[in-house]
Amino acid sequence: MDVTTAHAGGPLAGLKVLEMGQLIAGPFAARTLADFGADVIKIEPPGAGDPLRKWRLLKDGTSVWWQVQSRNKRSVALNLNEPAAQDIVRQLAADSDVLIENFRPGAMEGWGLGPDALLEVNPRLIMLRVSGYGQTGPYRDRPGFGVVAEAMGGLRHLTAEPGRVPVRVGVSIGDTLAALHGVIGILLALQERHRSGHGQVVDVALYEAVFNCMESLLPEYSAFGAVRGPAGSALPGIAPSNAYRCRDGSYALVAGNGDSIFKRLMGVIGRLDLAGDPALADNAGRVARVAELDAAIGTWTAGYDVTDVLAALDAASVPAGRIYSVADIAADAHYQARGMLQTVHMDDGSDLTVPGFVPKLSRTPGGHRRNAPGIGQDTDAVLREMGLTPGQIEELKRRGVVAGDVA
Numbered sequence: 001m002d003v004t005t006a007h008a009g010g011p012l013a014g015l016k017v018l019e020m021g022q023l024i025a026g027p028f029a030a031r032t033l034a035d036f037g038a039d040v041i042k043i044e045p046p047g048a049g050d051p052l053r054k055w056r057l058l059k060d061g062t063s064v065w066w067q068v069q070s071r072n073k074r075s076v077a078l079n080l081n082e083p084a085a086q087d088i089v090r091q092l093a094a095d096s097d098v099l100i101e102n103f104r105p106g107a108m109e110g111w112g113l114g115p116d117a118l119l120e121v122n123p124r125l126i127m128l129r130v131s132g133y134g135q136t137g138p139y140r141d142r143p144g145f146g147v148v149a150e151a152m153g154g155l156r157h158l159t160a161e162p163g164r165v166p167v168r169v170g171v172s173i174g175d176t177l178a179a180l181h182g183v184i185g186i187l188l189a190l191q192e193r194h195r196s197g198h199g200q201v202v203d204v205a206l207y208e209a210v211f212n213c214m215e216s217l218l219p220e221y222s223a224f225g226a227v228r229g230p231a232g233s234a235l236p237g238i239a240p241s242n243a244y245r246c247r248d249g250s251y252a253l254v255a256g257n258g259d260s261i262f263k264r265l266m267g268v269i270g271r272l273d274l275a276g277d278p279a280l281a282d283n284a285g286r287v288a289r290v291a292e293l294d295a296a297i298g299t300w301t302a303g304y305d306v307t308d309v310l311a312a313l314d315a316a317s318v319p320a321g322r323i324y325s326v327a328d329i330a331a332d333a334h335y336q337a338r339g340m341l342q343t344v345h346m347d348d349g350s351d352l353t354v355p356g357f358v359p360k361l362s363r364t365p366g367g368h369r370r371n372a373p374g375i376g377q378d379t380d381a382v383l384r385e386m387g388l389t390p391g392q393i394e395e396l397k398r399r400g401v402v403a404g405d406v407a
Contacts (some may be wrong), residue, residue, distance in 0.1 A: 009363040010037020015099045015190075018089070019043065019073065022050040024146065024172050025130045026102030027069050028179035033098070034072035035357050035366040040303050041092065041382055042070060043371070046077040046403035049375035060348060067344060068354045070372035076151065076383075077376030077403035084401045086111050091386055094121045098186055100288060102130040105140045125199040126189040128182045134205035144206055146174030153210025154343075155219055160230035176334070178209040239286040240265070240293040250306035255319040257283060264316045269300035348369055379404025 015038040019030035027042070027050065034040040044050050048098030050070075055063050072209065078085040090113065093099055101108055106112050108129075113367070115127050129135055132144010147168055150156050155173070160166040185202035193199060195264040213221050216237075220226045228236055233243035233253075243251040256265035259282060266275035270312040274296065279285045286293060301309050324332070330353065335341050379402050383393050396402045 007347065009364065010035070010366055013037035015039065015098065016096045017041070017100065018092050018096045019100045019109075020089070021100065021102035021130070023052050023055075023102075024069075024175035025178045025182070025204075026100045027052070028130060028176055029130070029182040029186070029220060030073065030100050031069055031071065032179070032183050035368075037364070037366075038098075040073040041096075041378070042073045042075050043089065044075055044077050044375055046079055046376060046400070047079070049075070051321075054074060059350075059352075063385075064352060067346070067352055067372045071344075071354070072369050073373060074176040074378035074382060075373035076379045078379075079400055079402070080111050082399070082401045084399070087388070088402070089113055089385070090118070090121055090381075093118045093125060096125060097121065097190070098126045098128065100128045100130070100182070100186075104137050105129075105131050106142060118391070119199060123198055124193060126202065127199070128186055128202045128204065130178050130182055130204045132206050134208065135201075135203045143270040146172045146206055149174040149178070149206030150210050152207040154214045155210050159230065161232040162230055164230075166230065174206050174210050176202050177213060178206045181209045181212065192203070209312050231233070234294075235289070237287055238283060239290040240297055242294055243295070244294075244298045244309075246301045246304060246309050248305040251253065251323055252306050252309045252313070253299050253321050253323065254301075254313065256297070257286070259283075259319055261318055262286065265297070265313070265318045268295060268312050268316045268318065271296050271300075303355055332388075342368065344368065344371060374389040376402070 015033065017030055017033050017038045017040040017369045019027060019040050019042040021027065022044075028041065030038075032287045042050075047148055048054075050066075052069055053062050053066050057063065078088060080086060080089070089111075093113075103361055108380045115129075118127060131140070133139040133142055149242045150168060150173060151166075151290055153174065154166060156166045158166075159169065164281055182202060182204045185204060188201055189200050218227055220228065235241045235252075235257075240256045243253050243266075246252055254265070256262050262280065266272065273292070274280055280289065280293075299355040304312075310320055310322060322328075329335055330341065338356070338360075340358075342354050344354050345353045346352055357368075380393055383396075383402070383404075388396075393402070393404070397404065
């Protein structure tokens with residue numbers, strides 16, 4: 001899909017957001033708001049800007065990741081060590097609905113930009129603070145990246161084959177989960193502000209965002225002393241649900257754990273004896289014999305290529321799929337039909353395919369309004385909106401307080 005046809009507004013049109021921080025969690029939260037119409041002003045340090053600009057694969061010196069993470073935003077380059085730059089942030093915050101930051105706890109206070117100071121100039125401000133361990137507690141001052149949060153939150157303990165070294169998920173899932181929890185917190189606070197007229201602080205810890213997705217992990221430990229361990233590609237306590245090797249070496253992911261689904265699955269693989277076994281009629285009985293069921297399904301899949309396996313299971317309404325690489329994603333007709341493969345026309349005239357917009361709203365969907373900015377590309381425009389004259393802006397540049405108009 002060509003983004004030039006995308007919806008230009010969005011449900012958050014008119015919402016003013018000030019983004020501070022860098023890399024992943026805070027900027028991802030701000031990007032989500034920007035995708036749905038919010039006016040996001042991103043504060044970056046002059047010179048290098050957000051380090052994400054140089055992460056992973058670069059095109060013309062800038063990360064292609066940047067084109068996703070900072071689309072629909074404006075960039076203002078401020079040297080926050082300068083009191084005059086801190087004053088600019090206070091003025092911007094006074095006219096903002098939301099401020100997002102993901103520095104270590106205490107950094108904003110060190111600049112005179114903590115919640116007490118900002119809520120004094122704007123009592124309606126909603127301030128999202130994302131950090132490794134949260135703004136309180138004995139670990140608050142520790143540096144916390146997503147990989148550490150994933151481990152502390154319980155996820156890393158589960159991601160391995162039994163007896164092997166735990167592996168990390170291949171993306172920054174801890175940061176992303178924290179960002180999405182932050183967006184939820186912002187929307188909740190906005191809803192409450194409609195009633196009270198007051199802003200508040202939304203405190204999101206990376207490890208808590210991960211822990212919040214750990215399903216029954218804690219109550220099982222509390223009730224039974226059970227410490228769930230790694231289970232490879234299986235889902236412990238739910239059967240059958242696993243990855244099964246096919247004749248061509250590919251894997252079919254099969255979720256036959258619903259009672260009626262299980263019977264249909266057994267019919268497809270020619271095991272009517274298992275389909276009619278009363279002991280396997282519910283999940284508890286199937287879990288007790290999971291090794292037997294996995295062996296039966298694996299024997300069947302080993303005789304067919306993955307496309308044939310999936311066709312047979314789809315015909316029987318058994319949930320199944322294969323493992324997608326990014327090449328598979330880029331070629332997939334369903335991704336295309338759902339608008340999840342968007343073509344961005346870059347400033348240099350080239351095209352770039354980027355992910356589409358989630359979630360999908362029927363009347364006011366998200367959309368691409370502008371490409372990711374250069375460092376300080378919008379500094380002059382934003383300062384003029386604040387009422388500064390061209391002469392005042394040039395003086396701030398001369399003093400190293402701001403930088404701007406960098407392509």
